[in-house]
Amino acid sequence: MAAEESTTSSSPPPLLRMEGVSKRFGPTVALDHVAFEVRRGEVHALIGENGAGKSTLMKILCGELRADSGAMFLEGRPFRPTGPLDARRAGLSIVHQELSLAPHLSVLKNIVLGLEDTRAGFLHRSTNRARARAALARLDHGGLPLDSLVGGLSVGLRQVVEIARALVFESRVLVLDEPTSSLSQGDAERLFDVVRRLSAQGVGIVYISHFLEEVRQVASRFTVLRDGRSVGGGAVGDTAEMIHLMVGRSIEDFFPRVDKEIGAVAMTVSALAGPEKPIEASFPIRRGEILGIAGLVGAGRTESLRAIFGLDRAASGTIAIAAVRGGQPFAASSARPDRSRRRGLAMLSEDRKGEGLAVAMSVADNMTLSAPERVSRFGFLRLGERSRRVREIAGGLHIRSATPGLPVQNLSGGNQQKVALSRLLFQDADILLLDEPTRGIDIQSKTEIYLEIGRLAQQGKAIVMVSSYLPELFGICDTLAVMHRGRLSRPRPLGEWTAESVMRYATEGSGE
Ligand SMILES: Nc1ncnc2c1ncn2[C@@H]1O[C@H](COP(=O)(O)OP(=O)(O)OP(=O)(O)O)[C@@H](O)[C@H]1O
Numbered sequence: 001m002a003a004e005e006s007t008t009s010s011s012p013p014p015l016l017r018m019e020g021v022s023k024r025f026g027p028t029v030a031l032d033h034v035a036f037e038v039r040r041g042e043v044h045a046l047i048g049e050n051g052a053g054k055s056t057l058m059k060i061l062c063g064e065l066r067a068d069s070g071a072m073f074l075e076g077r078p079f080r081p082t083g084p085l086d087a088r089r090a091g092l093s094i095v096h097q098e099l100s101l102a103p104h105l106s107v108l109k110n111i112v113l114g115l116e117d118t119r120a121g122f123l124h125r126s127t128n129r130a131r132a133r134a135a136l137a138r139l140d141h142g143g144l145p146l147d148s149l150v151g152g153l154s155v156g157l158r159q160v161v162e163i164a165r166a167l168v169f170e171s172r173v174l175v176l177d178e179p180t181s182s183l184s185q186g187d188a189e190r191l192f193d194v195v196r197r198l199s200a201q202g203v204g205i206v207y208i209s210h211f212l213e214e215v216r217q218v219a220s221r222f223t224v225l226r227d228g229r230s231v232g233g234g235a236v237g238d239t240a241e242m243i244h245l246m247v248g249r250s251i252e253d254f255f256p257r258v259d260k261e262i263g264a265v266a267m268t269v270s271a272l273a274g275p276e277k278p279i280e281a282s283f284p285i286r287r288g289e290i291l292g293i294a295g296l297v298g299a300g301r302t303e304s305l306r307a308i309f310g311l312d313r314a315a316s317g318t319i320a321i322a323a324v325r326g327g328q329p330f331a332a333s334s335a336r337p338d339r340s341r342r343r344g345l346a347m348l349s350e351d352r353k354g355e356g357l358a359v360a361m362s363v364a365d366n367m368t369l370s371a372p373e374r375v376s377r378f379g380f381l382r383l384g385e386r387s388r389r390v391r392e393i394a395g396g397l398h399i400r401s402a403t404p405g406l407p408v409q410n411l412s413g414g415n416q417q418k419v420a421l422s423r424l425l426f427q428d429a430d431i432l433l434l435d436e437p438t439r440g441i442d443i444q445s446k447t448e449i450y451l452e453i454g455r456l457a458q459q460g461k462a463i464v465m466v467s468s469y470l471p472e473l474f475g476i477c478d479t480l481a482v483m484h485r486g487r488l489s490r491p492r493p494l495g496e497w498t499a500e501s502v503m504r505y506a507t508e509g510s511g512e
């Protein structure tokens, strides 16, 4: 189709139109004749369950994947990018769901990657620096050293750099694929400000998020993808309507409660401190208990879990595990991941890609990686048993098109998260440390995960769950502690907290 898009003289063509876009990956139909439209200056939410095809559609738009069929139009003109750089030059920027930065390169190199003018001498190098700094400054991170390596930054800061990379160009269309998943509240607010400013300048913004509260805050229209088809959309309004379109039915019970008993203390952490954070974290956790840890991003929650598990070395403090050495406390600084696993601990790390998953390996290998003994007997892998368990767990969490042999990198972002979580379920540990277990996960599967966590507690496991999503902490936890600048409050029964008192403690460190 080479001709310009036919339009009536009264209505100008939309900024972006995609029609009849289809894409298969082998047997998987990722997109099936999808139509999608973005107007000038609008924030358009693209929503749908994990594996619905959102990221695939946007990768086609940004020249990273080629559609099997279909057409795209930018301001009415046919648009067929030959690759990502071509799309970038045409004014399309994307912030990827899975951070796509090169960890061994500097902040500067990552931001201007692919844009360096090869004829450029010193002058351009300093312009590049200025442009990178300006992009970071728009996100209020102008002070971030341009020469530091991206690999050494926290997940949140890496996300800031990823966004700055998209802002460094004048874009006509900006795609944000789950941009806030690791951002602090302040960084997210600043991103929303930038989004509003760009949209006021006429830039069309595609916003992908599983947080409907966020969608309601920033977007004016929405489109729903389900199983690779566009099933509806319209003006952003009622959350229930959006959910209904996404899931195909209403969800009554977001936070299923499981009947369970809280038993004896399984682990006691005392006066835990890291090199920087935490400054002080003490809590007991009982069998069958779900302890939620709330707080702002950067407060030291992740660092606490990492120190307990031994991913980072604690500076001081003790840990006592009831089932180990008769519950005698040992120095937290002696914790190492392999020892912790033997002691009955399992951890879901925040950085799934860096520490959680071997993305080139199959779903089955990833699930059973750290617990091969569960599916082997006398040293032989029981393949039938393994497949059965993998299918059972994958089915329970609705991991779409996850045949056990599929490489994890071929799964959608949310489904990769589910594999990371499934791996823990496979380990059959007594004490689970979960860092943001539902991040990037769609509403329906979130509910499955809550149910699974409840069932684990019902079996007597002790669960510590860090989350930035307050409703889920209130929805499924028994006790809650809040972290403020490295200090953890005393855990209290859920009924003694309110959303306000949690927020007050998280921001001011008082209000208990
Ligand atoms: N490179 C690939 N090879 C094989 N299958 C793929 C590949 N990329 C995506 N898929 C499949 O295409 C489907 C759509 O995936 P996509 O990543 O677009 O989903 P999504 O809507 O972005 O989901 P999420 O909310 O989890 O990010 C999924 O079934 C996924 O497994």
Ligand SMILES: [Mg+2]
Pocket (backbone or CB within 6 Å): 054, 055, 056, 097, 177, 412, 413, 414
């Ligand atoms: Mg995606």
